[in-house]
Amino acid sequence: MSRPIIALDFGTMAQVKRFLKQFNEPLFVKVGMELYLQNGPGIIKEIRSMGHDIFLDLKLYDIPNTVARAMAGLGKLDVQMTNVHAQGGKTMMNHANEAFKSGNPEGTLIAVTQLTSMNDSNVKDEQKSILTLQESVKNYAMLAKQAGLDGVVSSPLESEMIHEHCGSDFLTITPGIRLNEDSKDDQVRVVTPAAAHRLGTDFIVVGRSVTQAAEPVEKYRMVKEMWESGDELS
Numbered sequence: 001m002s003r004p005i006i007a008l009d010f011g012t013m014a015q016v017k018r019f020l021k022q023f024n025e026p027l028f029v030k031v032g033m034e035l036y037l038q039n040g041p042g043i044i045k046e047i048r049s050m051g052h053d054i055f056l057d058l059k060l061y062d063i064p065n066t067v068a069r070a071m072a073g074l075g076k077l078d079v080q081m082t083n084v085h086a087q088g089g090k091t092m093m094n095h096a097n098e099a100f101k102s103g104n105p106e107g108t109l110i111a112v113t114q115l116t117s118m119n120d121s122n123v124k125d126e127q128k129s130i131l132t133l134q135e136s137v138k139n140y141a142m143l144a145k146q147a148g149l150d151g152v153v154s155s156p157l158e159s160e161m162i163h164e165h166c167g168s169d170f171l172t173i174t175p176g177i178r179l180n181e182d183s184k185d186d187q188v189r190v191v192t193p194a195a196a197h198r199l200g201t202d203f204i205v206v207g208r209s210v211t212q213a214a215e216p217v218e219k220y221r222m223v224k225e226m227w228e229s230g231d232e233l234s
């Protein structure tokens with residue numbers, strides 16, 4: 001069972017260190033735009049030197065040449081996972097995959113399908129999609145698979161459907177994780193860690209539920225136990 005991926009959505013390395021110091025085990029962490037763009041690529045080395053695995057979440061989305069060149073740069077960093085936006089298309093994803101893996105052959109490249117902050121009416125009324133949200137996630141997942149990527153980001157609510165159409169080896173990485181007592185904040189397609197397990201997701205991404213908790217280590221253990229067991233503990 002994979003470890004929960006903890007989103008280090010902090011602005012400074014001082015905050016990151018204060019948070020990570022509380023744990024006496026290596027974590028799988030996510031470095032996103034907030035942290036990376038304000039602190040630069042040096043933080044990757046720093047966090048790796050503390051023993052943690054890294055999902056670098058920059059959601060690249062541009063024309064194929066631009067994304068491939070940026071990905072060639074990210075391929076030189078010691079990260080275990082990174083991502084692009086599936087809306088960039090199959091050619092973009094394919095070029096991104098080749099560029100990233102030429103520097104980091106063991107790395108995992110995934111694509112964001114529909115953000116977990118979106119619901120059916122956003123897809124219909126804002127994106128003017130003739131597909132439902134589920135169908136749109138399926139379409140992007142299949143494009144990512146055809147482009148040679150390792151998996152996609154979605155809500156756990158779509159994991160079963162993605163595995164059904166893209167194969168059980170195709171990874172589902174799923175944010176939108178909340179315990180029943182947590183605030184949903186800006187997330188829409190939300191489930192508990194236990195429900196994510198039961199829905200067959202490969203990885204869960206958890207941010208504020210743990211990072212903003214009064215007792216982050218205790219909350220992490222609760223999330224991990226629910227995720228590993230599939231049992232609701234709260």
Ligand SMILES: O=C(O)c1cc(=O)[nH]c(=O)n1[C@@H]1O[C@H](COP(=O)(O)O)[C@@H](O)[C@H]1O
Nearest residue numbers: 007032057114115116153175205206207208
């Ligand atoms: O790519 C992501 O990681 C991502 C995709 C998505 O659809 N939804 C989503 O919430 N995320 C990220 O997952 C994390 C979720 O954080 P919390 O809502 O605090 O648990 C954030 O860092 C988001 O940037």
